[in-house]
Every structure is written in structure tokens, then in C-alpha cells.
Amino acid sequence: MYTLGIDIGSASSKAVILADGLRPVAGQAIQAGTGSSGPKQAVERALDEAKLTLSDIAASVATGYGRFTCELTDRQVSEISCHARGVSHQLPSARLVIDIGGQDAKVIRLDAQGAVWQFLMNEKCAAGTGRFLEVMSRVLEISLREMGAYHDRSSRPAAVSSTCTVFAESEVISLLAAGAAKPDIIAGIHRSVAVKVCGLASRVGWEDDIAMSGGVARNQGVVKALEAELGRPIKITPEPQLAGALGAALYAFDQYQSKNKTGG
Amino acid sequence: MSQIRELLDCFKKVATCPGKIVREYREKTGKGAVGCFPVYTPEEIPHAAGMLPVGMWGGETTLRLAPSALPSFACSIMQSITELQLQGVYDSLVAVIVSSPCDTLKAMGQKWRRQVPCIQFAHSRNTKIDAAADYTRREYQSIRARLEAACATTISDEAIQTSVRIYNEHRQVMREFSGLAASHPDLVNPIDRHMVMKSAFFMRKENHTVLVKALNGLLAKAAKKPWEGVKIIVSGIMLEPVSVLEVFKQNQIAVVGDDLAQESRQYRVDAPEGADPLDSLARQWLSMYGCSLIPDPEKSRFSLLRSLVEQRGADGIVLCVMKFCEPEEFDYPPMKAYMEKNGINLLQIEIDQQIQSVEQIRTRIQSFAEILRAQRARRASIAQL
């Protein structure tokens, strides 16, 4: 029995297929988000990977920014619950989930059962989000993938404002003009993201374990900066960008089960 | 090194390491320091208790803890104060005193999270009627009572009376300094001027008076040299960080007068002498004017600035608007219209204590200076014709 979870973000689309509510058999991420062909592509590729067709899927759930536009399912669960669920499934001891996506940075406090207790998200401005890192990567002409490696080469992180993307962008430009080293600028950018997220985390409070999901978790620089700010190690889920889709597939499984129980 | 330079460095030392000053004061006198939030606090009361009243005007600091306590659209002074507070920087104070002239400060008094007692109070905001003086006097009485409890001491009327006289003399001396600095821009650059003003928040005023008097004496004797650069008046809550003042200095811009809450607004009005010192202080509050935080439908701030420009022969005004400070932001549109009508050059810049890059401000200030210079050259050539 297979269930499908689709996470449609602002900049990317993810799909996970789960066997019997336990075992992921496919996971795909496409760099095209809501309103594009991304969601459809992600689902098609996941089905190919699992060697299945859509008719094999017993239930599906959509999550993410574009969850209401998804034509493959009429069942939506918020990305807060899905990320929490996905992370909790892989790291049952997690009590705080940090998810940095394209538009949003969120911190989710979990209870002893791994359920959402309280969450907070960034203010409307994009500082501290994936979009912010993207803008910086463009200014610095360094790909997102390389930023973690640059971070490690920094000896003295530069001071970058954590309040506003537009502002931070002009700061980075003046740092470049002043001849600051790119590794130091990048470490400064990562720290500014970490400060922003840590501000949210300290409002919900945290205890061990801290886990991180979302595509930005693949950037080791951000993870290290966050660990430094929080003063604790952070556990990263395997394939962190798929955590939301995995959570959605788990919710789809719940739905399948409850439908079968009631005979509907 | 000249004597003037030596003295100026002395003020700079005080203004740049308040922590050390507070520690030394405690060690020397056995008495502590009382933190005074911006903008107006009857400092005479903690002063009369033998305490060192210390101005809390934030500072340059990276905001790490503050975002968890204060939304991003609060002004940067309060962001810095929140940050420093949560870092424990103020933990050695005996008490802090917070006034309530704006929504942010009202909240700041309530959000205080440390063990150090927080004494909040509210000035009268209707300064038109006599009952306001009575209310403010009794509000000051309550500050005195709460401070006595915090310091475990009593504060006598006589002691406050003495402090009122010391503060009046200090105000007088500071006003003189502002005038002397204006006539010697070659000897007192914008950073020096700011440090003299700022250091007053970290010294017992009787001591600060002695130093400033000495400086005034030297300046009065020094020869006046013609100033090639431009002259401006600055207005707003404060003009910091120093990197912004540095831009003024580099562009040969002299600050020949100010209407800053952190600087001359503190020294504008003396307390009238009288039998009841708290009544004197209350009456001083009622006669304060020309500040965005003091209600004034006549907007006397504008005419005050205009006469300051005329008196000091300034080429223009730089309005330093504290980002997210609504009282200041409300004054800008009518001020702009007023200055345009009166043919006075006005440049608005945005002040943020956490600013990491002054490039945008540099461009604006530099072009403003260029405009002022060109105007002056034009005036001179017309005069020659």
C-alpha cells in the first residue's frame, strides 16, 4: 500500500512515496515551485523511481505554500505539521524543529509525543530565509552549493545586518567594495541567518534534541552558525529538503487507515 | 599636544567607556549608578542621593538576543538597550528610571526583565495647565520614594535643591560650549563636539562642569579662524554612530549647533529656583519646548531651528531621523514644508545604531555639502557683482 506526499514550496517541489506508512520508496525534489510544472514533474519522477503509476497510490496529501493549488489531491495539511511529522518520524527524539524554506523560517516546538506544541515564523520580510541566501549568492557570484565550503575558510566573519534583505544586500556590496574576503562575508551572512532564527527559537524555548529540515539544512555553513548561536548540536534529517513531503505522506497514510477503519 | 586636544581626548575617554567609569565611581564612593532611559529624566533626584546618573542611549551592538524580546519595527536605541539588558550589561546598576513619552518607551518600562528595579514614570503631556505642574511634582515625589527604597537611603529636599543648582550651572556651561564650538570648527570637529555632549551622561555634573568650563576658557581665548567648509545645524534624537560623524568630518562639515535630544535639548531650559525643589523640576518640565516628544501644536521646534541657523550662520540643517521613531517621523513633513518656505536647506538622513555600512549616508551627505558649497559660491559671486 502506497501513499504520496507532495510539498509545493515557493521555489521548489518535492514528492515522497511511502510504503505501508513506514518505508520511503521514492523521493524527488525539483527546483520549480508553485504555479510551475514542478509539482507535476516531482510526482511523475517519484512514481518512475518507485516503478508505480498514480492508480497505485491509495491516498495523498499536499503541503507547502502551493498546497491549495495542487490538482492531485484535495487533502491539505500545513507545512508546520508536515515538517514536524516528517522530522519526528526520522528523529523521534527531536523536540525543536528548525525549518528554513524559501519564504519562511520556522521553529516548531514539539511535545513528548513529537506533536506540534507551538510554532513561530519569521516576520514578513525575507531576512533569515532561503530567499535571503539566494539573493546573497547572486551578489557574491557563488552558488548556494558552494557556500558551506567558503564558510569553513573564514577566519573573521564580517558583520552583516540581520534585519532586512534589501539592507543586507547593500551591506554585502559595500563589504565587497571594501575588499572583505568572500569566506568572511559568507560566514557573516550565515551568522545573520542564525541570529534571526535563534531569536525565534528563544521565544518558544528549546531542549534537546534540535533537528533541522528544509533545503537550507544542506548548507553546512548555516548549520554551523546555528549551532554556534544555540550552543547545541543540531541533527539533520536524511534528505532534509524532503521532510515536509515525507510528513505529508505520513498524514496520507493516517487518512487511508481511518477511511478503511470506518469502511469509507 | 595642545591643551584643547588633551581635554577633548579626556571627554572622549569618558564617553567611550562608560562601564569603566561606573565601576570606578562605585569603588571610589561606595555608591552606585542609576540608569536613566532617554529622553528626559529628573536626574537631579538620583544625583541628590549621591548616585551617578548614567544616560542609557543604547550603543553599537549586534542584535542577538533582542529579536526574541522586541519586534523589528522598534527604534534602534530601544533595540540596543534590549540587547544590552539581556546581555546583563545593566545588572550592576542600582535602578533604572524610564519615562513614558512614546508607545515604545511605555512598553520598554513594562518589558524590563532584570532584577534591577525599574522605576517607570509618566510626565504630564498636557503642559498648558497649572494642574500639570502639581501632577508632575507628585510624580517626581513618587520617583524619589521608589528610588529611596531601591538605594536604601533618604533623599532630602536640601540635597535635591543643591543638585538643581549644580544641574542649572551645568546647563549654562553646556550652552556656552555649544556657542564656542560653533565659532571654532577648526578646533572642535563634529566627533569632538559629540563626545563632550555625550560624556555628560557618564559623569557627576559638578565634575563635568569643571572640565567643560576649562575647555570653554581655552576656546574663548583661541583665535577665530575662517572656516572653508560648510556649517550645519543637526536635529533629531541623536547623531550616532561615530562612523556617521566621521563622514561629516571627512567632508569638512562643521556642526555649529544642534537640536538633538541627546545633546542641546537636555540643556535648553533651566529649573526655576524655589522653596520646593521638586516643584522647581516640575516647572522646568512645563517650560521645555522645541522637542518632538513634548506636545506642541505650534511646532516651536521649527522656528527655533530657523533662528539657530540665522544666529550661527549655518548653511543648512541635517535632520537625523531615528528609524521607527514616530514622534520624529511625524515632524518631518511639516518641517520640510516650513524650511522650504523659509529658504533653508534641509537634508534628512536615517539613523540606525546598528548600521553596518554608511555608504548611502556618505553619498547623501557628500552631495548635500556640494550643494551648500555651490550655493555659497553663487552667493559670493553675486555679492562681488
Next chain:
Amino acid sequence: MDKSATSREMLDYYLKKSYADAAAAKKSGKKICWATSISPCEFCETLGIHMLYPENHAAAIAARHGAEDMIQVAERKGYCLDICSYARLNLAYADIGRSVAEEMPLPDFLLVCNNICEVVIKWFENLSYELKIPLITLDMPYNYGPEPTERGVDYIVAQFEDCVRQMEIITGNTFDWQRFNEVMDIALESSFWWLKAMSLASANPSPLNGFDMFNYMALIVCLRGKNGCRDTFRKLTEELEEKIRLGYTAFPGGEKYRIMWEGIACWPYLNFTFRTMRNSGMNLTGSTYPVAWALEYDRGDLRSLARAYASTANNSSLPGQIDLRVRVMREYGCEGATYHMNRSCKTMAFLHHEMQGAVSAATNTPFISFDGDQSDPRNFSGAQFETRIQGLREMIDQRRQARPGREGEL
């Protein structure tokens, strides 16, 4: 007014009439006063001065989607976008004298009372300066402690007396203290029936769809000293009691969640926010607005009047503000709260962090916070609001599941 009219019809009738009366009064040379939303109406009413409320007018402009153009007018004058958007809208209106909302005649004088915030002090100061008209100030010192102090009350009473003197000079009429008592009676009755009607939202299910409260609010703001206000809320109370008797629910599909809304409405998105919550089965049953205009005082007693006006929620200390919200959540059976992080309202927003933690802990309920603005449409994101509302629903479900005896949703 027709006896068979519904409270909704009465609301529309009296609001329109108030603006029309003011316009007519202006034409006939009578005095017009612009005032802040919780300023004492009793003095103007006694002297027959027409009062108008810029906050209410600005909200109406925003709700009718006319804010953006007006805000540009204010910005061209130099009003920066960090300033309260009500103020920006009204200062623009004072300049151009028209908007998508009712015509609001320009004032002959202003009445400002800072028991709601300090921004009104600057806003009305600018109006007074630009329009060159008198400004009467009623300063209600901030209650950093538990309640208004005696010195504060003395000072406010002196200001009341001074305010009467100033109004006598402006109108050329003598203040009739007998009439003042009658006006106080009406204002007290209006407050009584307003609170009575709004408190019926505590019934389960609530007969009142919470966003209706935002609409009815206009009347208690603008016409508290008039019979029409009292009559409308008495009528509304009857209607709601009847609905309770019939077990009527405000929602198709039933009211699944009862929520407290903290802060001012997001007027440009009133419908959107209402629909989003309704689609999640959420009814807004809790708000601090019912008590905001439930001003109780002893008739004829200026000291009591001073205390009542000085004790508004916004003028209270943090512990007082927390207590009020805990009380609201309990009385109105709220299982969660949504906090409007309102860019325009520093006075409310800057205590949110503390309130959220304390109220959530005391009531064992989750909360969400969303970014918005009372009337600047640019500071709100629909997708963000939807996600957070859904998150709130899921958290409430989670807590219901953890608590036996209540049915879970997810």
C-alpha cells in the same frame, strides 16, 4: 427609525445619519470636532458639538479598498511608511477632503486623548498645526502600575474642567451641567448594552459571528452619547438572545473552534481573514473590544469619569493587559489565539511577546502571530495568514487529542 428595523439596519442608518448630520451642521456654521476613539464624548455631546472619529473613518477607507491611493498622498507629503496608517490616511484626507468613505467635514477644533496610544498626540498635533485650529488635550497618564493614581485623577479632572472652559469659548455657549448628567446616562446605557450584546458571544455556539463585532464597533466609537447607539445594541441583544434560544450557529457546518483575535482588524482584508478562519471552522469569539467601550462610572462624578477613561486596556500595565486577555479567553471559551502583529500599532504589538507566553501558559492554549496592518494593504500576506491559521487549527486538534473527551480533527 422604524420599530421593525433590525440592528444591522439601525447600525447603517445611524452611522450614515451621523456623517450627514455633521455635514449639515458644518454648512449651517455649527462646530465640528474630530476626536480620538476612546476620548470622552460627554463634553461635546452636552454642548451639541458634532463629533467625528478619524480612526473610524480611516478604517472605513481601508475596508472599502481606498487606502492605497490616500497613503500615496501622505507619502508624497513626506509621511514615512513606518507611521500609523490611520494617521497617514487621515492626514491625507485632511489635505484632499475626499475618499471612498463618507464625507467627513473638516473640524473646527480637535480633541485628543492618549488613553489609547501616544501616536494620536503627534497625529492631532500635526492636524492642529496644518489646519490652524485649536487642539484640546486630555492627557491620561500611563498606568505603569496597577491602576490610575490619585495624582493622575486630580490632574485629569483639572483637564476636564479646562476642556469645558475651552469648549465654551469655541462654541460661545454655556456648559449645562444638568444636560451633562443626562448625556452621561445615555453614554452609560450605550456602554451597558454594547457589552451585554457582545458578551453573548460567550454562548456555545456563539450567536455572533465575530467579524460582525468589527462592524458594530463603528457605532459604539462614533455615537456612544446618543440614543440611537443605545437602541441599536438593545435591539442586537434581543436578536442574539433569540438566536441563542433557537440554538443558531453563525457558521455553516458549525463552529468548530473558538478563537481570540488580539489587536485591530486587518481592514483591507476583513473578508479574506474572515473567510479563511470560517473555512477552518473558526469563530472569533474573544476580543478585548467589548470591554474597551464598556466605560463604567458614577454619573455626575468627574473623578469616577476620569478613572474610567484612564483605565483603558491600552493604557494599562503589562500584568493588567495579560489578565484581561486571560479573562477574555476563559469567558469566551477560546481554545487558541491569533495575534495581529500590526505594523501600525506599536502600543499593542510591542507587548505581544510577553502576552503570548503568559496568556498561552495560563490558559494552556496555542497561539499564532501574523504580520499585518490595520489599514495599509501592503503589509499583509494572504498565504502567510492561511498557513498560520491552518497551523493553529492543527495545534488545537493536537491538544484536543492529548486531552481525552474531545474529538480530534486531524
